[in-house]
Amino acid sequence: MKTKLFTTCIACFIIASAFSQTNLNDYKYVIVPKKYSFLKQENQYLLNSLTKFLFEKHGFNTLLEGETYPDDFKQNRCMGLNSDVLKESGMFKTKLTVALKDCNGVVVYTSQLGESRLKEYSKAYNEALRNAFKSFEDLNYSYKPSTKNAISVAKVDVETNNEVAQEIQKLKEEIQSLKNKKEEVAEVAGPKTEVEEIVEVPVKETKTMPKTVIEGTSNILYAQETPDGFQLVDSSPKVVYRMNRTNLKDVFVVEGIDGIIYKKDNTWFLDHYYGATLTQEELNIKF
Known part of the structure; x- marks a missing residue:
């Protein structure tokens, strides 16, 4: 019984991963906001800059909110995903997840929960975000224009x-x-x-x-x-x-x-x- 349940869970995980990868490959750009809702200032603790860097590290074409956008994205905003970093409450841990939404506000992908036990905010946010981005390592993202976008x-x-x-x-x-x-x-x-x-x-x-x-x-x-x-x-x-x-x-x-x-x-x-x-x-x- 346990073996069967374990096999089912593995299969669901593989299907979910493949589905997420296919979805993400349909999008050419990822937009990184200047400020996250749980912080008081733009790019506080350099978290937004780190987000942009980590997306680019995993092959994404990343744009910073408000910068001059490419012509194809100006004409069709649905070619891009809006990224956000969400903070979960925790007494002794800093917990962050990365979410990607399409142009209609629908969540297309959510990363694993990244955690850190460090007490200094700048170091804790940095470590937690890097841990959350580990779930992007196996996605092998590569933009492939979809018929819908075309x-x-x-x-x-x-x-x-x-x-x-x-x-x-x-x-x-x-x-x-x-x-x-x-x-x-x-x-x-x-x-x-x-x-x-x-x-x-x-x-x-x-x-x-x-x-x-x-x-x-x-x-x-x-x-x-x-x-x-x-x-x-x-x-x-x-x-x-x-x-x-x-x-x-x-x-x-x-x-x-x-x-x-x-x-x-x-x-x-x-x-x-x-x-x-x-x-x-x-x-x-x-x-």
């Missing part, structure tokens, strides 16, 4: 691209509408005087200057950050465009001309009007 990423990409395309179209329509209003105002104001024509000359030169630069021998434009966005300069250096941020990532409104600059498929484009014609130009921008 579908999620594809869906997010499509939705994002559609949203960007719609917003770009709206910006184009707004720019054309403003252009039409300017032309209507100009018609109501009547013909320009000779003085007005002289004043308008440098403005027209400014508008057509970017096209000349792009067709030259060196078409690289260097982005310099400004309070409202970026200015693009050529190798002279001369400011060719000033572009202001919008609510969309990698979409900018260009100052001084009826146009926008945006990124599509890792390539930058300028859509602008020459007269009544909408023209598209490819830009080589270095940030």
